[in-house]
Amino acid sequence: MSDPHSKPKIRWHIIVFLAPAVLVYTAVMIYPLFNTLRLSLFSEVEQTRVFVGLQNFRTLFGDAVWSAQFWNALANNFWFFLIHMLVQNPIGIALAAILSHPKLRFASFYRSAIFIPTILSFVIVGFAWKLILSPIWGIAPGMLDAVGLKSLYAPWLGKEAYALTTLSLVSVWQFVGIPMMLIYAALLSIPDEILEAAEVEGITGFSAFWKIKLPLILPSIGIISILTFVANFNAFDLIYAAQGALAGPDFSTDILGTFMYRTFFGFQLQLGDPHMGSTIASVMFAIILIGVCLYLFGIQSRMRRYQF
Amino acid sequence: MTALTLTHIHKSFGEVEVLKDINLTVEDGEFVVFVGPSGCGKSTLLRVIAGLEDATSGTVNIGGDVVNNVPPARRGIAMVFQSYALYPHLSVRGNMALGLKQEKQPKSVIDERVEKAVQMLDLSAYVDRRPSDLSGGQRQRVAIGRAIVRDPKLFLFDEPLSNLDAALRMNTRIEIAELHRTLSASMIYVTHDQTEAMTLADKIVVLRDGQVEQVGSPMELYNNPANQFVAGFLGSPSMNFLKKAPLAMPPNGALGIRPEHLRLVPNGRIRGTVTHVERLGGDTNLLVSTDQQEAVTVRLFGQDSTGVGEAVELDFDDHIAFAFDDKMQRAAV
């Protein structure tokens, strides 16, 4: 912006400001990551690493065993993402909308409490929910029983049909605080005068939300969606903590993260295969990149950010 | 019929009493301007009328009905905000139509009313633009249009022009005056710009510290202020107050003389030295330090060649000077 010195001079301060971050980031993150992604073009034959081009990708998509697992994980991952989009974000928005009510009492208490699951580790969350949902310990069946809905209980985590949905909901439970906070911030940034103008016109309560607030926070919702997308397609820990690396039952909770982990690092008797593992990682990276680009160029560019 | 009657309105925020016993009547078709220093409660009073705040006590009567418990939308009012408060996501047309849609007006009525407002405000070229694509003045017109389509009994304006630059402010001021003539609706207008107050108002309400200081037509207030506050508040440059005046005065009182009523004359009763000259082209202000060490402003029409440091003698007509007593109330000269 301002260069107090003459043009040709190197602005050392820019370099000084950027250098530490760029160095640490490049050395400890980018270099290892690309070093790893590079492995996807190699394979190990007779204890030596040979370059095989895109062979690993052909295996991943062409070989029935691999591709079945891959598509299963991808489909599960989309479901995982869909549930977050359909449950987490609407709940987050709803909570934020309630919280942003100007005269609400105890708002800061609610806000903090609802954010607490987000700060817990996956180990704790996975373990706690396994306990609560466990048929053995009986908290969930007991509670359903108390409201006369015992018949609705099923050992959800153990049933192929429910396990993924259940875990997605646990994840929703854990992370709902993030969209809530971001939307809350967005709602607060809507000027009071606009809402009052609406009030004078009779647009209050729900219609104020639908007709005024929601359109105005759409850009934030867009950003939250893309953050959710990236986080979901990178997810791994919760499934791993709750269901193990085999993402049971019968791979019904397998998502790209667990699939990649299992392949890359091996599991029990299965030997780690860094080459296939990084192949999957590369594909994950590509999927996320495509998603982000679609968002940036397809949606973000069309969405207006309102200056208040 | 009266458009608005306020009776014993009090308003406190917690401990702080912001409005103290406000009584006020706005006649049908009247243009009333609230003026007063910043923080005196103008906006709060307007918001109480709109129903955006509840009065702590007192009644608000709009068009004959007590509306204390009526939500803003059903008070028959429309409000124009300082920041315009346009809906950023809607087009000009959408901004104007939203309130009507909310009232479930038939589409034909909506279209017709919006069209009329658009015509009236000369916005037809912009109906499909978003507020962000409009200039400040256009936004202001849209905000007014949004008020017009509601066809209210009472318009409320809260400093609607303060975000516009000088030239635009003057034009829009005139437009609002014309609008008032056309619609012949009652309007309440908050401002702290006294030019706006003087030029627009049928009736000015001067507020201070949550209390009404004086109510009257602009020229009434200008020519016959009830107290020193009102006298000093209206008029630019503001009135000179002399403690040591060449006239008989109430003890500890002050003599108020408007700058344009001071004349440079030989052997004037006030002597002094020019300390600063402001030449505005159309008129010239002299700042004079009197021999009694008081500062007075003299406003001369046209261009004047008096320079800084010159000794001058000033005089005024006694009948257009005001005397104020030690409680700052008008007193006989």
Added chain:
Amino acid sequence: MTALTLTHIHKSFGEVEVLKDINLTVEDGEFVVFVGPSGCGKSTLLRVIAGLEDATSGTVNIGGDVVNNVPPARRGIAMVFQSYALYPHLSVRGNMALGLKQEKQPKSVIDERVEKAVQMLDLSAYVDRRPSDLSGGQRQRVAIGRAIVRDPKLFLFDEPLSNLDAALRMNTRIEIAELHRTLSASMIYVTHDQTEAMTLADKIVVLRDGQVEQVGSPMELYNNPANQFVAGFLGSPSMNFLKKAPLAMPPNGALGIRPEHLRLVPNGRIRGTVTHVERLGGDTNLLVSTDQQEAVTVRLFGQDSTGVGEAVELDFDDHIAFAFDDKMQRAAV
């Protein structure tokens, strides 16, 4: 000696040329005001002088030295910003002292200079407060104090008063004028308020679209504008331009008459109807629609009883009217 010489200054942001060949001289002790519509490049020019932006080409000469490659702190300038830009974490004293500390001035010198500025600006009660605990006017004074202590050859002000309210603005304007007289330093002052421009300037520079339209003393510009833009830009209410004037005129040109030069006279050359009256107490503006369907403003001193709808006849002295040709340049009447 000249305080500042700008020679062939160009400045582009990417493709956009914001300043086009600016040449300008500021004499020692002169008060120069830059005016012009928003976006015309006033701030950019000021920032180029300060060294906060580099000119794309051209030289900046301050006090005899070419300073193109000299950082802002060593150009011998001080700047006062529109937003005051006080350091929020420092007290008033700290704000003023920081630049001097940075220059490694001895403590005694710093204390002395800060003390002097504090006295001059009447800030002694606040020296230990943070900016957040000050009112707008006080903040502005601190910002000026911060400039003063640096003892600069050249003061740069970028719309320093635009965040103040009307009354404060007038007082501070006068303070700045006094400051200029006391310090007799050169000052460059950016504003788009023409009252400020007229009252403060020794020399006004009117900019438009990155180009200098005219340079001269306020009265020179007021009484002898080089073109229609300058003529219309200075003066409030602004000059009337008549296309269909009762005088011989350049083809497609316009005749400019200042509102205060129009008189209500019987049998005047211009006939019309009053469409709006603005009574300001000290003067009265009539908006008149002429029989040629042109709108003119008439400014009358004092209070006038002419009402809306009245037919009036207007006239003016030919020698104080300006003719402009179809290129908006001055032409002979």
Added chain:
Amino acid sequence: MSVARQNNFNTYAAHGALILYTLIALFPVFVIVINSFKTRKAIFREPLALPNSDSFSLIGYETVLKQGDFFLYFQNSMIVTVGSLFFILLFGAMAAFALAEYRFRGNLIMGLYLALGIMIPIRIGTVAILEMMVQTGLVNTLWALILVYTAQGLPLAVFILSEFMRQVSDDLKNAGRIDGLSEYRIFFRLVLPLVRPAMATVAVFNMIPIWNDLWFPLILAPAEEVKTLTLGSQVFIGQFVTDWNAVLSALSLAILPVMALYVVFSRQLIRGITSGAVK
């Protein structure tokens, strides 16, 4: 409360919904904490009952505290978390400032480059990271963890902070320049204090995954003297997987410090978020 504007029913409904969700949010934590204070039998018999004189037991905590040096683990976690946050905030803010403040060739590219890391889990680079740490002799030191977490946290930090930095008044920085402050002083003295709420936001968002991470401590610093609390409690969870007293106590012990840290930062977090960063 305003009569014309507020509807009591809505207020009750709002509180109802919030209380319900708050209960849902806190329930699992509640279950874990209360059961950690009960005897093994009571845990199973009445999982939802509060501990009473009959069922109260600290046996789990005794087991956990007897094993391993929880205080040391806690200290390690603290050092790693605080250290990483310090570098993330410092380096991140510096880079964000450079990107937000200066126009230079490659500004955009650099911004994108730094954002790339948001999209790939750093975990897949584990082997290369470990190799590097081995070569530099940093394995089994807390520095290894601090470096990794710093790298991992930088992309988001730069992204958020640069948004904030753009909002800092240009005039202020220019005033500093005219007063002769160097770019560094402008950054440290003027800009950093003004983006403090944003820094708190970044701190909270980074603190959680760092404190809770299991993977890198396991690989880069598994030695006893540099073990983190999460790793320490994970070993317990493995070791006492059938001893629920111990497991629940270990979990409670792992939850409480983060909660405490969160409470410390939460006010800043709200301020940071609501001052409009991530609009």
Added chain:
Amino acid sequence: QDVTLTIESWRNDDLTIWQDKIIPAFEAEHPGIKLNFTPSAPAEYNAVLNSKLDAGSAGDIITCRPFDASLALFEAGHLADITDLEGMANFSAVAKSGWSTDDASVQYCVPMASVIHGFIYNKDAFEELGIEEPKTEAEFFAALDKIKEDGSYIPMAMGTNDQWEAATMGYNNIGPNYWKGEEGRLALLAGDQKLTDEAWVAPYRQLAKWGAYLGDGYEAQTYPDSQNIFTLGRAAIYPTGSWEISGFNGLADFEMGAFYPPVQNAGDTCYISDHTDIGIGMNANTPNPDAAKTFLNWVGSSEFATIFANALPGFFPLSSAPVELEDPLAQEFISWRGECESTIRSTYQVLSRGTPNLENDTWNASVAVIKGEETPEDAGKRLQEGLSSWYEPQQ
């Protein structure tokens, strides 16, 4: 100058035993060598160890998983060749098979312990209901039926949530009786038998019947859940392995007994899975090879075997030296070595090298069969297809 040997292990359960018993015993005998036992969680052990070995930061001593996982480490040059270690002489060829190259020419880990599969039961419950230890399939199911009828106990504690329980404690527990232990296992390796053969499908057929005897919601029951159910006295029978003994002794307040997998018909030879489970080897890149060898030799000694076996009843030493066991339940388990033929888990050697991985598939199939989602025949077919897709002798 002391050298410190760091031991990598997944046995975090054993942390206290190492710290309290094994390490002091070793250090007392070998001044100058210190030991540091650094276990990680079992599920992460492979990933962590591989990463550390690749990067060169792994400890000196490495606890070896049996068969391929360790073989891969050896082939990658991470495990040292310790064929010539004196202590190696104390082990039988079978014991060594878990940690030698396919041709048995090179040995890279010292065998440390094996575990024996079987069923532990609640003696009090059996007495209460008047049930005897079942010897045959028929008696086994009769017993289960009886318990189920009575209703005060869950007949059998097992869950399918963690998957491996079903395969390890189910399929590989009862399977050897059907495929005749080593005979069948070697035939499968050689390609002479197929997973679709009756010997390999029959165990699934048994498992398919188990679902009915498991507790409510067994689908979501985890391994620790099963352990708790049993030790809290809520289940009567617990299909398991000897490794539980030490843990259960502290938890259960009833008397426990054990029986080996029931045979098909009375008088049939019984086969047990006596699985070589833990070995211990030396990081090829250790800076302290001499100290490491000293330690490994000590692990091969009868002294270690005695300490280890008694510290961890249920982990049976593999050394040929006789060991006196004190725990009655452990004695029961080890006594089966005399009655029955021993074998190891069918999927561990060679067969889980490729993709799809037979071990993982077996987990999956066992669960599916128990839940009734797949017939035993289909399971066999699926596994066979998977195996033959990469394992040449089966093609």
